[in-house]
Amino acid sequence: MVYRELSQLVALLLLSLLVASCSLVATAPYDAGTDKNLTKLHKQTAQFFVAAANPIDCDYRHYFDFYQTSSVALSGLLVRAKALPRNGVTVEQLLLLQSSFESLAKLHRLGCLSPVQVADVWRSFDTSFSAILRLELAKKG
Amino acid sequence: MANKDMQTEVLAIMARHLAQSAIERPIDPEILSQAQTTINQALALQQQMLAGDLSSQQFQAHQGILLNALRVRLLSQGGVGRLWAQTLVNELADLLLK
Numbered sequence: 416m417v418y419r420e421l422s423q424l425v426a427l428l429l430l431s432l433l434v435a436s437c438s439l440v441a442t443a444p445y446d447a448g449t450d451k452n453l454t455k456l457h458k459q460t461a462q463f464f465v466a467a468a469n470p471i472d473c474d475y476r477h478y479f480d481f482y483q484t485s486s487v488a489l490s491g492l493l494v495r496a497k498a499l500p501r502n503g504v505t506v507e508q509l510l511l512l513q514s515s516f517e518s519l520a521k522l523h524r525l526g527c528l529s530p531v532q533v534a535d536v537w538r539s540f541d542t543s544f545s546a547i548l549r550l551e552l553a554k555k556g
Numbered sequence: 557m558a559n560k561d562m563q564t565e566v567l568a569i570m571a572r573h574l575a576q577s578a579i580e581r582p583i584d585p586e587i588l589s590q591a592q593t594t595i596n597q598a599l600a601l602q603q604q605m606l607a608g609d610l611s612s613q614q615f616q617a618h619q620g621i622l623l624n625a626l627r628v629r630l631l632s633q634g635g636v637g638r639l640w641a642q643t644l645v646n647e648l649a650d651l652l653l654k
Binding site: 504507511514515522525532535540550553 | 590597611613614617618620621622624625626627628629631632
């Protein structure tokens with residue numbers, strides 16, 4: 416009788432632990448598509464900054480293709496991220512990155528980017544890309 | 557607001573949050589360091605704007621990118637520390653846009 420009660424108690428304890436451990440899994444699983452597309456967008460962005468640092472033509476219109484391509488790429492990344500369950504943090508990060516791309520386009524439309532501006536903004540974009548990739552890769556573990 | 561007043565206010569905000577975080581929340585030195593770097597960059601931009609080298613629109617767009625990068629970085633952190641850090645960044649953003 417005592418053993419039966421004890422085993423029921425242990426079973427209840429194990430069930431509680433199982434429920435508690437499940438509640439720790441609060442993010443989406445790793446997504447290879449997000450990883451690949453974000454890495455590709457990062458490469459395009461780095462190419463843009465290299466060109467903007469040593470411009471043949473610094474005018475916004477000369478870089479119109481880059482702004483259009485990155486906007487389409489981000490839209491694709493966001494649609495994919497939103498489709499995954501429990502992926503709110505990545506979605507929020509991508510929305511902030513989208514806002515940064517819009518601010519970069521706005522800044523560029525207002526005038527040519529100075530070398531200091533290019534260096535500052537490039538560093539900020541690298542920080543954003545690294546943070547989003549860091550989170551995505553952490554989902555693997 | 558003069559640049560010196562701004563710096564004083566930024567330091568006051570940082571000190572207050574640092575004191576709060578020491579009492580009730582975990583401190584991430586990497587975040588504090590990045591927040592400080594971002595604020596220094598934003599203050600340098602503000603100085604350029606006051607000197608007339610940068611328009612207010614350019615200032616807003618540029619500092620928006622800086623603060624967004626910090627916010628993205630903070631989102632990779634977990635738990636209460638992240639929420640605290642986001643509050644800190646939002647307060648600093650409000651101050652810079654005054």
